[in-house]
Amino acid sequence: MKILAAMSGGVDSAVAAARAVEAGHDVVGVHLALSRMPGTLRTGSRGCCTIEDSMDARRAANLLGIPFYVWDFSERFKEDVVDDFVAEYAAGRTPNPCLRCNEKIKFQALLDKAIALGFDAVATGHYATLIDTPDGRELHRASAWAKDQSYVLGVLTAEQLAYCYFPLGDTPSKELIRREAEERGLQVAQKPDSHDICFIPDGDTRGWLSGHLERTAGQIVDESGDVVGTHDGAHGFTVGQRRGLQLGRPASDGQPRYVLSIRPVSNQVVVGPKDRLAIGRIAGGRYSFTGAPGFNLETPFACEVQIRAHADPVPAKAWLRKVSEADRTEQHRAEATHEIVVEIDLVHAEPLLGVAPGQSAVLYIGTRVLGQFTIDRAEAAETMSAVASTLSV
Known part of the structure; x- marks a missing residue:
């Protein structure tokens, strides 16, 4: 296959590109310049998409002997991720910019350009697994749940998954990736993982927002x-x-x-009080599915829901329904006509804590990612006590 390897400058994407080359694919490396300040330097594990990251990606591509390019997506990133982040906070919501970046940049803008240039797939260093079935391709958790990144990929559609390639999905640990990188001579083998929001490298979200709102x-x-x-x-x-x-x-x-x-x-x-943060039901719109569910979404179905990248999934039941005006809140998107409702199985799980409108909820059936939605409202678990005994899903 002709594969475009998205190389962030980190160890995961470098090893993913190396594995694609080793598998015999025709690989081209590309680094996405997302920062409006391309001369910015990285500080330890803070920040990404810096000039240092670009140089690290280029060195890895040179070692692998593959062509390498830098594509400037900074304007698109500002419009679709940064401006969206600011608008969400202005509306009283707490967004997840990593999901928005995957949705709008890495697997939309990048993927669209790759397809237009004749590539068969885009390879990334995400820890997730793709399984081809008679009914289509499915997105599943990585074999190593500690490194599983399927949550941030929950925004992908079936059409996008058809062009995805995740070479690291079956690797049981990050330590093995670093060891492999060292054996391959990749200088990024011990490079720290990036943390925090990439465009707020100092981690001071409140201070950053004060300069934009x-x-x-x-x-x-x-x-x-x-x-x-x-x-x-x-x-x-x-x-x-x-x-x-x-x-x-x-x-x-x-x-x-x-x-x-x-x-x-x-x-x-x-x-x-803290006990009012315990949530038994969430609902929201801006939803998408990774493929055909294979059942009627308007009929309650058993699943698990995860509301943060590193949170544990909890058993629940979910269904799709029309939004009534009585259900709308200040944080509810006015254009939403349907929403996904999720009731936590309070018999077998603790309530969700600290759920904020704007967060993304990803639905799983077993290890399979079914889809995701943006939370618009949440109900306290104490209001669900009357129905808790019926939630044996």
Whole structure:
């Protein structure tokens, strides 16, 4: 096959490209320049897509003896990932930019260009597994769950999966990848993994947002609507946050309070006790599926749901339904006509904690990724007690 290897400059993508070459494919390496400041240098495990990463990717390609190019996707990245990130926070949601990057950049913009140039597949260093079945290609978890990255690939469609190539999916550990890189002579063998949001390398999301959103003072209120403090910008808070609230009035029971929700229209931050962060039902739109489910989505079906990249999946039941006006919240997308509803199996799992609108929920059936949706609303687990006994899925 003619394969375009996306080379980030890290050890995973370098080994993925090496394995593609070793398998006999016609491989071309490409590094995506996503930063608007291409001269930025990387600091340890912080930041990515820097000039240093580009140089590391080029050195790896030279060692492998494959052609190498740098494609400038910085404008597309700003529009589809960075601007979306800012808009989501402005609307009181907490987005996952890594999923948006996979959806809009790596497996849309890059994949579209690769197909137009005649490539058969795009190879990346993601830890996930592709299985071809009589009913089509399926996306599954990697063999090493500790490194599994299927969550951030949950936005891929069946059409995109047909052009994907994940050579690392059956590797049981990252240590083996680093050892293989050393044996191949790749200089990135011990390069630290990147962490945090790539375009906020110092990890200070609140400070970064302050430079992109107008800071408007507002009220911090409890669930009854009583004012218990003030804030200088609601975008600086996220659901589940405890530190930095600076409340002027302690809770009546003396217990700490947490952010329960953000109301963008009234510019209020709602706080309450920790047990109110326990969620038994989530729902949302902006959904997609990795392939034909093979069953009626409007009929409740058993599955597992995962709401963070490194969270454990929990048993649940889910179904697709029309959005009623009564269900809409301030964080609900106005254009959503249908939504996926997920009820956590409270008999066999703990409630989800600190669920924020804007987060992505990925649905699994066994190891297979069924699809994903963006959370618009969440209901406290205590309101689900009446139905908990029926959730044997």
